[in-house]
Amino acid sequence: xxxxxxxxxxxxxxxxxxxxxxxxxxxxxxxxxxxxxxxxxxxxxxxxxxxxxxxxxxxxxxxxxxxxxxxxxxxxxxxxxxxxxxxxxxxxxxxxxxxxxxxxxxxxxxxxxxxxxxxxxxxxxxxxxxxxxxxxxxxxx
Numbered sequence: 001x002x003x004x005x006x007x008x009x010x011x012x013x014x015x016x017x018x019x020x021x022x023x024x025x026x027x028x029x030x031x032x033x034x035x036x037x038x039x040x041x042x043x044x045x046x047x048x049x050x051x052x053x054x055x056x057x058x059x060x061x062x063x064x065x066x067x068x069x070x071x072x073x074x075x076x077x078x079x080x081x082x083x084x085x086x087x088x089x090x091x092x093x094x095x096x097x098x099x100x101x102x103x104x105x106x107x108x109x110x111x112x113x114x115x116x117x118x119x120x121x122x123x124x125x126x127x128x129x130x131x132x133x134x135x136x137x138x139x140x141x
Contacts, residue, residue, distance in 0.1 A: 043108035054132050058102040059094055061087070061123075063115050065108040074101070084118055091126045102130035 043064060057074035069087060072078035073094050081087045094101055103123055107116045123131050 043106055043111075054104055055102045055130075058104050058130075058132070059091075060104045060106055060134075061119055062106040063108060063111050063119065065110045067111060067115050069119070084122065087119065088122050088126070091122055091128070095126050095128060099127075100129055102132060103128050104132045104134050106134040 043062060059074045060070075060072045060078060062070040062078060069081040070078040071081050071087060071090055081090065091103075105116065105119060105123075107119075120131070
């Protein structure tokens, strides 16, 4: 007792009122910073030792082993394409909106070369300036 007063012992408390706010901010941060793939077509890519960086919102044309095609403009989810005529029309629309749009061809390594060649020719005919071919990175020894 000091000078006639009794001292009270205070309990240690961790303030948890703002924990929910912090949790929500972390969730928002991770959702915002996560990148989503616009094309989820499963293909076995050919291998290559060359590495080239492509732009983030590049259009993607995927070709499966069976010859099925899917197209994404780089912003929206990929959609199935039923014919080369439809692909040509959609490529024209994308190029009209952005003449410098980069296109990535994502072709299965077991797909016949003619499938790749026809799509590549459509891109060339539509004056696409940036064409990349998606490959699996092969490590040099």
